[in-house]
Amino acid sequence: MQRRVQKDPLAEYSTRLCAYINSQPAVALSYARYFGEYPTATKATMTSIDQNGFDIVCHDQGEEHEVRVTFGHPLHAASQAKHELDTLAKEAETALRGNDPQSQNLMPDSPSAMLPDLDTLATVLLCMGSVVIYLNFFPNTTNPTLQWVLKTVGPWRIQLIVQGLAIAHIIESLVSVYFTVVVGQGFFQTADVVQWALVVIVFGYPSLFHLIRLASRQQQQRVAQAQVSTQGQAQEQASE
Numbered sequence: 001m002q003r004r005v006q007k008d009p010l011a012e013y014s015t016r017l018c019a020y021i022n023s024q025p026a027v028a029l030s031y032a033r034y035f036g037e038y039p040t041a042t043k044a045t046m047t048s049i050d051q052n053g054f055d056i057v058c059h060d061q062g063e064e065h066e067v068r069v070t071f072g073h074p075l076h077a078a079s080q081a082k083h084e085l086d087t088l089a090k091e092a093e094t095a096l097r098g099n100d101p102q103s104q105n106l107m108p109d110s111p112s113a114m115l116p117d118l119d120t121l122a123t124v125l126l127c128m129g130s131v132v133i134y135l136n137f138f139p140n141t142t143n144p145t146l147q148w149v150l151k152t153v154g155p156w157r158i159q160l161i162v163q164g165l166a167i168a169h170i171i172e173s174l175v176s177v178y179f180t181v182v183v184g185q186g187f188f189q190t191a192d193v194v195q196w197a198l199v200v201i202v203f204g205y206p207s208l209f210h211l212i213r214l215a216s217r218q219q220q221q222r223v224a225q226a227q228v229s230t231q232g233q234a235q236e237q238a239s240e
Helices: 011-022 025-034 078-097 120-137 144-153 155-183 190-203 205-239
Strands: 043-050 053-060 063-070
Touching: 011 025, 011 043, 011 053, 011 078, 025 043, 025 053, 025 063, 025 078, 120 144, 120 155, 144 155, 155 190, 155 205, 190 205
Parallel strands: none
Antiparallel strands: 043 053, 053 063
C-alpha cells in the first residue's frame, strides 16, 4: 500500500511569510547574525519557510551563506508562524543588543517605522485620549459611563483637551520629521519619513522617543565614520 505524503501546512504561505520578514531587513539580518552565528553579516534574505523552520541566505565578508533556523516544535498554521517568527526576532534582539537598549552592539537598525511597545502610562494616556476625542465628536452617546465622564469633565474642557492633544501630536510629528531628515540624514528614505510622521502623530511620545534614539545612533555612527575617514586621509598625507 502506497504511503500518502502529508503536505506541509505552511507551503502555500511560504512566499507571503518570507515577504513579511524581508520587508523588515533588520529582523532578517538579526536572524543571520544570532541564529546563523554570522555576527558581521551585512545582508540577509529569507528564502523559504516550512513547519519545522526557515531558510535564510546572508552575505558576510563578501561570501554568501545559507542559514537554517529551526522552530522548537512543528507548526500547523500561518498565524503560529508569525508568532514564532516575532518571538525569535525578540530573542535575537535581546541577545544581540545585550542589557543596554541604547547600545548598537550587533543588532542592526531598520529605518522603517514600527508600532511602539506601549508602557502602562502610554496605554492609559492613549485610552483617555481616545475617550475624550470620541466624546468631543459624539457627545450624544447613550453609554452611561461616557455620559458621566462628559458631565463631570464638561463639554468645553473636553474640547480644550482634544485641541491640546491635536497640537501636541502635530508638534511631535514635526519633531519626527526633523530627526528623520536632519539628525538621521542618509539613513531614512522619503517613505520612512512619512511613515514615522504618521506613527508619531497617532501614538505620540512612545514612538517619538524610539525614533530619537534610532536617529541619534545613526548620527553617532556617521560622525565616527567621518572621523575614521579623516584620520585615514591624514595618515596617507603624512606618509607621502
